[in-house]
Amino acid sequence: MAQSNKQRAAWCAIAVTCVSGFEGLRQVAYRDPVGIPTICFGETKGVKLGQRATLAECQGMLADSLELANRGVDACIRAPLTDYRRAALVSFTYNVGQGSLCGSMLARKINAGDTAGGCNELSRWTFAKGIQLPGLVKRRAAERDMCLRGLL
Template sequence: MRPRTRLQKGTAAAALTVTLVGGFEGLRLNAYRDVVGVATVCYGETRGVKLGDRHSKAECDAMLLKGLQEFEQGVLACTAVPMPEKRQVAIVSFAYNVGTGAYCKSSVARLLNAGQPAAACDALLKWNKAGGIVFPGLTRRRQAERALCREGL
């Protein structure tokens, strides 16, 4: 049985994911360059962003939920095992940050698909670098994702 979509507007999973990701990404209404130089806006959105772009909070909120739903689909496409809701939220948060391609090729995905969820959750902690540099904010995010991922183990 494959995992199922959970991030529909108004669901507890959507609210938890938006809170988790939004809290770590932070809200910036004007486009800026992130720590590795990528044009970014709202809650860490990079797709199609140009410096000078500006969005309202409502636009950013809608963009975040839509983006999370898209990333959830990417996660589900390369995850062959069902996940408890909070684990799925943690994995979608991770994929939103590193990209679906990186998630699908990661030890996190391999371990989940091998039926080793505890090891998969622990592997999240290895992803605390940007541009090869350890960032305390990424370390905190991975710790939070790991804790959520491991709930119920």
């Protein structure tokens, strides 16, 4: 579904705030809580420990990755999405990937018209490599709240 520039700007501003707030900015590559080399606002693809990035490079990576995540949302979700719901799903997809979104009960429920049930599925995605991470618990709660916005 094609989005106007105004729609894109709205969900993107919300998603940037959410993702950057939870990921934080680190301009030197580090290992995330489960050992994956990470840089900038949570970028992992092709990252090597010791790698450095400027603020502009990090912002560019974030913009590109959010756009990729948005395309993933469009590929998986057929139901109409409010700006907050799209931002929540883009943040989620940025974090777990398109494949995880597409194969999830979250996507199945939203596509079946059970928006609240789908949004509530976000709370189940708090584990990385079998370990429940406090940061993911907080992030999923925020994404769930955004996803449910306007329903309750």
